Amino acid sequence: MLTPQVPVAREGYPFIGLAAFITLLLAVCGYPVLTAIAFLVSLFVLAFFRDPERFVPPDDDALVSPADGKVISVEETEDAVFTKHRVCKISIFMNVFNVHVNRIPFDGKVESVLYRPGKFYSADSPKGGLENEYCGTVITTSAGQKLAFVQIAGLIARRIVCWLEPGDVIVKGRRFGLIRFGSRVDLYLPADTAIQVAVGDKVRAGETVIGVLKK
Known part of the structure; x- marks a missing residue:
């Protein structure tokens, strides 16, 4: 499935315009060196908010990555906050050069959206988890399985955007938000999920298969 094309995330318009x-x-005032620097900054901001199309895998049981970036952690643990x-x-770390538009990993219904302000440790550090500002979305699949995806602000990122609300029926691969300027997304999946990625893997939101849910 190909979602409608939006080449630049609308949240970037104010930054790009500024x-x-x-x-x-600077160009009008006659500062060529500063103009060149500002032009390069403008290109960087435009690139940061780019929103390319993605092709979602056809496998109904496949979970796709919610973010572009690098897998920095895969672990089995108790989740006392989201799925219980x-x-x-x-955990997927996004540096400032990755696409930062986030995408829904699996079809389902939004059960809750939990936002908590917090600190701004580096998103790829051990403290860069639930001590940082985060927005966690818990969903239930049609088979009754519960999973969560959590947007986490980082050292530079100071603004989490999530468009989802409780009760929303969501579709895998669709855009659901973004995090400005470097960040991380954590996935909380059923423990029996067949995981398809490992630490160090590069992933693409909406395309890379993270795992397959057990039927």
Whole structure:
């Protein structure tokens, strides 16, 4: 399934507009070096908020990555916050050069959206988990399985955007939010999920199969 094309995330419009305005102002005022620097910054901001199309795998039982980035952790643990079950937790770190638009990993219905302000440790550090600001979405699949995906702010990222609300019926691969300027997304999956990734793997939101839910 191909979702409708939106080449640049709308949350980036103010930042892109401001960078372009400053570039134009410096050019008009006759500062060529500063204009060149501002132009490069504008290109970086535009690239950061890019929102390319993704092709979602056709396997109904496959879970796709919610984020672009690198897998930094795969572990089995008890989840006392979101699903209240034993889970397989997968952490994906997004650096400032990754696409930061997040996508829904699996079809289901939103049970709850939990936001908590917090600190801003580096998202790839041991403290960069639930001590940081986060927004966690818990969903239930049509088979009654519960899973969660958690957007976590990082050292640079200070703004989590999530468009989901409790009761929403969601579709795998669709966009659900973003995190501005470097961050991390954690997945809490049923412990018996057949995991398809390992630490160090590079993943793409909406395309890379993270695991397969047990029927």
